[in-house]
Amino acid sequence: MKLHDHYGDVVRVGLNTVSFATTGALSAVHNAGGSAGGDKESFTKKGTIEWLLGAMSWSATNILTAVNPKAHEKLRKAVQPAFTIRELRKQEAIQQNWITTYHARLDLDGREDAEINITEHMSQLVWDMLGDLSFGNPLPKSQLVKFNRLKKIACAMSPVLEVMQNVLAIPLVGSCTKAFVTSFPGMFQIPRDILPVGTLRDYVTLERTDRSHDFLSAIVGTERKGIHLTQDELQSNAAMLVMVGQDATVTCLSSTLYFLLRDPNQMARLRDELSETFPTESEITGEAISRLPFLNGTIHEAMRLISPANGTGTHRQSQGGWVEGLWIPAGVTVAVDQYTIQRSPKYWKHPEEYRPERCDDHAAYRPFLLGSRACLGRELGLQVARLVLARLAFRYEMRMTNKDSFVWEKRDCDSSYLWLGHKVMVRLTEAAATTEAT
Numbered sequence: 230m231k232l233h234d235h236y237g238d239v240v241r242v243g244l245n246t247v248s249f250a251t252t253g254a255l256s257a258v259h260n261a262g263g264s265a266g267g268d269k270e271s272f273t274k275k276g277t278i279e280w281l282l283g284a285m286s287w288s289a290t291n292i293l294t295a296v297n298p299k300a301h302e303k304l305r306k307a308v309q310p311a312f313t314i315r316e317l318r319k320q321e322a323i324q325q326n327w328i329t330t331y332h333a334r335l336d337l338d339g340r341e342d343a344e345i346n347i348t349e350h351m352s353q354l355v356w357d358m359l360g361d362l363s364f365g366n367p368l369p370k371s372q373l374v375k376f377n378r379l380k381k382i383a384c385a386m387s388p389v390l391e392v393m394q395n396v397l398a399i400p401l402v403g404s405c406t407k408a409f410v411t412s413f414p415g416m417f418q419i420p421r422d423i424l425p426v427g428t429l430r431d432y433v434t435l436e437r438t439d440r441s442h443d444f445l446s447a448i449v450g451t452e453r454k455g456i457h458l459t460q461d462e463l464q465s466n467a468a469m470l471v472m473v474g475q476d477a478t479v480t481c482l483s484s485t486l487y488f489l490l491r492d493p494n495q496m497a498r499l500r501d502e503l504s505e506t507f508p509t510e511s512e513i514t515g516e517a518i519s520r521l522p523f524l525n526g527t528i529h530e531a532m533r534l535i536s537p538a539n540g541t542g543t544h545r546q547s548q549g550g551w552v553e554g555l556w557i558p559a560g561v562t563v564a565v566d567q568y569t570i571q572r573s574p575k576y577w578k579h580p581e582e583y584r585p586e587r588c589d590d591h592a593a594y595r596p597f598l599l600g601s602r603a604c605l606g607r608e609l610g611l612q613v614a615r616l617v618l619a620r621l622a623f624r625y626e627m628r629m630t631n632k633d634s635f636v637w638e639k640r641d642c643d644s645s646y647l648w649l650g651h652k653v654m655v656r657l658t659e660a661a662a663t664t665e666a667t
């Protein structure tokens with residue numbers, strides 16, 4: 230952001246990398262061939278850090294890492310049915326049950342005014358929920374620890390990977406580097422044992438009928454439509470969904486609580502909206518909260534200020550294309566800096582202020598990106614964030630205890646690849662309204 234403030238909307242930020250901070254660049258790079266015109270294959274993931282990490286980490290290509298447009302389309306078609314609004318409603322019982330389970334834990338952990346790491350709490354809740362939705366069983370906690378370690382390594386390695394990204398752009402050297410790096414899979418390999426033994430086999434061979442609304446049953450169901458995924462592709466896609474969904478959703482929830490708890494007036498407004506709409510917690514459903522203006526505003530405004538997936542993971546490599554009137558030659562890495570765009574005074578009034586009443590329908594607000602690679606889990610992520618936040622705020626009065634020692638922006642958190650180090654600590658009490666109503 231500092232570089233854009235100083236040098237303008239287009240900055241060469243590395244040997245072979247150019248960064249843009251305009252809404253025009255968002256469309257030209259991420260929606261090439263769409264409303265912005267141009268060739269839809271002008272900017273792809275081939276040669277990016279995401280591509281390199283994908284090749285190093287996964288046993289088979291998945292929707293996130295696929296670079297070939299046809300392979301990507303096939304995978305996206307196979308998984309998409311699990312993400313329609315209709316499916317989402319059917320998956321809601323699984324989501325609500327996990328929230329109830331975790332409230333019981335909060336009741337215990339928060340006794341006698343104990344301090345709680347609410348970010349950690351939400352991380353475990355979302356992990357169990359997405360594991361259950363993805364595989365039909367919650368995943369072992371040890372895998373969450375492995376995932377967090379992997380994330381830290383990937384973030385720490387980000388500068389090295391950026392150098393590699395430049396090397397990869399040199400034709401012959403690039404192929405040799407990729408072959409070398411991917412021949413040491415142990416370095417980053419996503420654990421293959423992430424799936425409880427036998428679960429995947431049960432899905433495929435026994436056609437499980439006990440769970441019909443999770444991701445895997447939807448994916449396996451596409452077999453009937455002639456879309457076949459190998460065992461490795463199934464495994465890779467299901468594990469990727471948990472990991473991608475986990476990090477972005479937890480960052481979204483953690484930042485929303487961070488902003489709400491720093492300003493008790495905003496939290497009070499949210500609690501008023503919830504208590505005026507719902508006599509009891511059990512009436513809080515996905516459908517009922519999908520259009521609550523203030524609740525939705527708190528989430529969108531937090532994602533405007535802290536975009537969960539911003540940074541090197543969203544870079545593209547040019548195959549030769551135009552951005553904002555500039556020709557970007559093939560092999561150049563292109564970044565479109567959402568953080569700067571979503572805080573630019575060019576697009577926003579009082580951009581640094583947290584104002585949940587702002588409208589989210591804005592060309593300079595794209596936390597899920599856009600185009601054919603836009604987030605597949607957008608509706609799910611939003612529904613989980615709304616449900617977790619609404620039930621938490623309805624049930625508990627919370628006070629942030631690390632307001633002074635933790636300042637998210639420009640101090641205690643890093644986001645070169647993904648956001649690292651956010652931690653919201655609270656003390657909570659059960660709200661009077663819920664104790665009376667239940």
Ligand code: HEM
Nearest residue numbers: 293470474477478481537538543597598602604605606610
């Ligand atoms: C608030 C929560 C979320 C945010 C802000 C978010 C954001 C994003 C962004 C920006 C991308 C594009 C990355 C790129 O192409 O460079 C993306 C891709 C993706 N997201 Fe999300 N995400 C969220 C939740 C989820 C959830 C819950 C899931 C599924 C469980 C999910 C699944 C995916 C998948 C599969 C892709 C790859 C799409 C493709 O390449 O076709 N996301 N997400």
